[in-house]
Amino acid sequence: MYFSKNIGHRDDWYSDAAFGQQQFTGTNPTTITLASSRWIEDFGTAAHSQGRGDMVKLLNSDPENLFVQNHSDFRSIVGLPPNAEISCDGRYGCSSITLFHLESQGKLHPLAIILDYKGSTEESVVIFNRRTTADTPGDEAADWPWRYAKMCAQVSDWFRHELVVHLVYTHLVEEVLIVAANRTLPPSHIVLKLLEPHWKTTLSLNEAARSTLVPKIINEMTAFKDPETYAFIKDAYQRFDWVGSYVPNDLRRRGFPVEKLNDVKYHNYGYARNIARMWEILRKFVGTVLTKTYVGGDAQVAADLSIASFCRQVRSIDGGQLGTFPSIKTLDELIDFVTMCIHIASPQHTAVNYLQQYYQTFVPNKPSALFRPLPQSLAELQGYREKDILDALPSHRSRDWLLMAQVPYLLSMEVAEDSTILHYAATTINSNSTPRVIREAAEAFKYDLQVFAQTVSQYSEELDDQQTPYLVLDPYRTAISILI
Template identity: 55%
Template sequence: MDTLSSTDGTRFGCASVVLFHLPNDGKLHPLAIVLDYKSSMDVSVTIFNRRLSSADTSIDEYNDWPWRYAKTCAQVSDWVRHEATVHLVYTHFVEESIIVAAHRKLPPRHVVFKLLEPHWKVTLSVNALGRSVLVPDVIANLVGMTPEQLYAFINDAYTNFNWSDFYISNDLARRGFPIIDLDKPKYHNCMYARQISPMWDTIRKYVSSVLAAYYPAGDLQVAADNDIANFCAEMRFSAGAGISGFPSAIKTVDELADMVTMCIHIASPQHSAVNYLQQYYQVFVPNKPSALYAPLPQTLQDLQRFTESDLLKALPILAQRDWLLMAEVPYLLSFAATEDQSLLTYAETAEKSKHVAFATAGKALKEDLLRLSKEFTELSSQMDSNSENAYNVLQPTSTANSIVI
């Protein structure tokens, strides 16, 4: 065992960059990997996949240890990116800023407060535990960077969060998934994109229905709403939420509907999508470790000499505590929300509201979510891997209504 890894507990991080190709058959294929990007390709170790397509069987990928090591580096980078920014910042911390700003600036009777409050259940308590225990005592001791570097990475992601960039139509488009093309064979495996888009539209329809009843004068009434103006200012204020990318003003019903939909989207389907699949992707540590446990090769020639033993040295085989936490934390965080915490249950509750606008919109939301459930089952069946793993994380009966874990 002493030959497999150092015993000093040193962890190494990397900033991998991967070039993928998505052909018309929808089989995503990696073409090249930069192990640890250092300002330019000239000074970064880059390796190209010897298999030019996923259908190429002429290369023995199983024993291609330099390429397998490079893929491990990419997974390490993705682990940190996912946990520290996509999960922690873009859902937990951004939603917390919404909750606090709303309590400071929106009266409880305000329609936006009423729309959002049901999606805040236990989120502040969960975040308090994450901030006091999970991040400093667990995550910071699993990644290949110092705690100070990790916190700087987290803070950078938060302060540079651009609100409207993450509206689903904008988010998917900038990542190369145009909504108009998602039903083409090329995207048949892109299940998050194919399901999150109609989910966004469904939530927005519900929100718009309620807002229409509370803003009968339309855009003029929204533009004159001082509470909304104060909320926007609080979200941007450096001593408030400090998200400078939040809209400086909301002047129309459509803009307000987008903003409210985004708040619900973050708390419910988006957090469900990034949280409840952690067990699937991360509990088998060799597939996705949080750090490397041996120094990275500094030249392509060094990398090309890698064998199986070099890959094993990079894994936390001797760091048993780290291995256990890498497996157990995503397992514990992936416990499914109970039925009473689901988005569908929220719709059923809204349908029973004493407020006519909420009851009418809630009834339509319930019907739309039940329709989506059938639609999502059909979409999931179209994936190449559906026989082994259906994509159920956005099913309305599974999607948590708020960030409860």
Template identity: 50%
Template sequence: MGTAQVPVKSVTAIPLKQGWDEGAFTSELLNKSIVPRAISAADTDKKITPPKDVGKPPPIQAGTYQGTKLALTQMMKRIETRFESFFDVAGFETSVPLALAVDPKSLYTFQKPGSDNYPPHLDIIPKVDQVNLLKIFDFMRLLDTGTLVGTLLPDTILDFIHDHPEGFTVDSIEARNNELHKNKEDIFDEENIGNRPDWWTDAVFAQQQFVGTNPTTIEQASSEWLKDFTDAAQSNTEIQNLLSTGNPKSFYVQDCSYFRTAIGADQQADMISNDGMRRLCASVTLFQLTDAGALHPLAIAVDYKGSLANSVVIFNKRSSPSSPESKDDWPWRYAKTCAQTSDWLRHEVTVHLINTHLVEEVTIVAAHRAFSTDHPVYRLLQPHWLKTLSVNAAARATLVPNIIVKIVGITDPQLYAFLRDGYKRFDWTAKYVPNDLASRGFPPEELASNPKFHNYAYARNMILMWQTLRKFVSSVLAIDIHSDEQVEKDEQIASWIKEMQDDNGGQMKSFPEIKTFEDLVDAVTMCIHIASPQHTAINYLQSYYQSFVISKPSALFSPLPKSLDDLKTYEEEDLLAAYPIKHAREWLLASHVPYLLSYRVAEEQNMLNFALSTAKLASLNNQTQLAAAAAQLYADLMQLAEVFKMNSKDMDDKNKSYDVMDPSATAVSILL
């Protein structure tokens, strides 16, 4: 061994492929006094969000882009682990099954309505054994743990990795993204949408409505929307004729016009963040779905303000998907960016957080309160609750107040109003997959055979998954429940309904009055659908579609155009101004949140392994009917895997396969 000194820079330049060493990271946190404050939950009436400033360590003054991302990843994992530990000790999600010494109704209680910013959820410090639980909660300093994420965000990012020495252009951002992936730098070890050269095109924009992070809200355009867009197209003869003479059932919309109502803002008010830097728009996008199955954007209201007449509406210069496309049509590209920004909020807060995480939490708490552990409904649902309650508590304490609020284009109170509004809009039975698809203009019976729908792989897959899960649920419930009368007289089922609907419980008035066996099968299937395939479909593609920030920003960073004439003057520099290119902290968070939420599903936590495990254990216990039902589920899922591959191959887009719903990648519960 030589004695020559190794240059420090030659070592520190080596990327940390596996993240920070845990011990070294802990030492650095202690060195910088980044520790949770000793705040008692009793002092905040057990609210999970603490006072913001008192005694809080100041943010790090400066840090590197890569180092900050690695630190955030490490801290988020530790926070989730911390909450898991508390939920284990408290008895909510025990690592070893325990015979509860208390009535589940005393342990699993709903937070007092209106006591915090969120829709109904578990009270994590219930009255039962409250003194001891409060001591544990305070000892673990859970109240302030989530705020450490904010402390790790430096005031200055020293080496914004998307900087370009000759100044920003859209092409330079794209090139830098490709360079980072080529070199496997930072977290760029998996592809994202920016790696495909056509990411900006109408076809890829449209494709995301069917197989992107939010394939759940595109719906057939109402006659009112068609009339309004036709009226708005008076000066565009080609589009007007298309709208007037085309098949009304061929037009679809992504409708975010309700945003201002949801946040309690005036219809003419600008939507803007606390610090005035970020803006939100309420876009409405009109598409045509051709008989050949090509979805094509025709028009975008960049920010709906009460009516299309009062909004800036731009029409695509390309009336059909076969028309030539210009990369330099900056007004249209800006409008598509607005649509993507609107969908970012709708997807992340409503489709993802509310419609899966928080709705599922309510069903879990209500079920614990209503059912004994030997009830067939409880036994069916329990495997699909793994980690969900602790993950949700961590999200309420960390993700929303310390990350999401910092990257969206509305104020904190407006974001929480949007959350609560999304929960109120959730319609339980309308969201049953067959009902949902039919109501949005995608007849379930035509999805497999009509060429018009061959690109909508999410819908084609999900209707089959629903039918498969429903078949399994029906078979298992039929072991113990043999008639509609038995369902109607079941006091525990009646209690579940009450817990879901009650003003002091789930507050979900759309939860059905379960009177028949088929009603029960649907309701239980819905619980599993939300926890497993639905959450998987809308969660695990986030890193691919959203980590390339300019494809789908979380907010706009410049004022929106006031008129169509203004928008028509837009050039590349105007589009660039809307991106967070001068806001490294916001860019970092917007690109990293999808990564944090998109870890691959562990092999032992997927639906295939659940079915196989259930079949084997039931067989060992001589539960022949359950073993048969689970074995059939396994066989059906294996068959679905092949069908899903074919559905992906059927799509026109050959660049990105749609494999997120493969049963081997479908999480058994909401794990992230």
């Protein structure tokens, strides 16, 4: 495993630039969100009280380009009081918030980090970056308090990424749709025919995740106790917003309107640019098939009793319990729904799964927990040196270190050539067992994916960061389904 490239091979892996870029092209490029006025105010007040007039000025001057990775809600979700320590078996966790400035040339620069939010900024340790902009000179290597703060942000993001973004929002949500579809749609139904190829392996894999991976491995890697983690998973599922998570809706809600993604300001957001284009390609393919099948348009969709029964099954208390799932009554709604199912199973899962090896096998970049209690004051944090960072890593706990390094490696296992989305498109064209309407649409789908492969390379070449290409969504590598 140590022969594969990882971020630790970079001399600047700890830099603000590499940290900022991971919010756009790392393992979790899906939760960076426009900062609300409440957070801007809170950070502004903290900056003022720390005598950071430069930060106050910046926050006031460009509020529409401030973004957050907001993990401040961990305690309230898992049922811990604001002051409680997040810890389990010598592992310590945190509920961090990071404030970023999206600069006009597209660099996402971290400005401040609340290490572990305890109900208010006054009760929490807030540290500001000495470097106000991406161009501000400074010895980043020796700024140990700030490096420690970035590590805390990564620990928090590890938890949200693995348990919510990855496990719940891809594996578990897709499972509900698979089960509901198999309970309600006749085997020959066109929706089932479109989706079946994207549902290979997922149910048995999820069973293994429930019986082994989460209880015996993941739970032993984090600072949360088992019931806390399960509360976190359950809350994420209950709050999953189906329609709000359609790619154009999700990007707009988080402050990245799809029609602006080619602006220079967004050129580093590789995930957004790739996934928005991929959504269009998937939607065109699905739209072609369903428009030719439902020739009666909206009325025919509304009259499809299997679809109505499927939607009820996904929402019902004794079924999927996915409260936000819509009643599908129009052709557009049906096309969006099928597009979303393929999106989650294929490009979305690929984006949040297959970079784990690169970013997480090198443990200091994104540990799943810390091994020393967090500092309780800014003064304590400001005294931190390299040794304090090493002490917070599992240097003396080889089992923890091995789990943190090897689990991401195993989960990033390369997709076999015959399990990619492009292979599916190419072989579907000549597949006798596939309905003709799908076979015919697959021709253009294959072409679009081949062109998209070049777009993926182009977007990667346009990134400021040319040390780590962003090619995970190349259709020659994108998995057809949630395979691992």
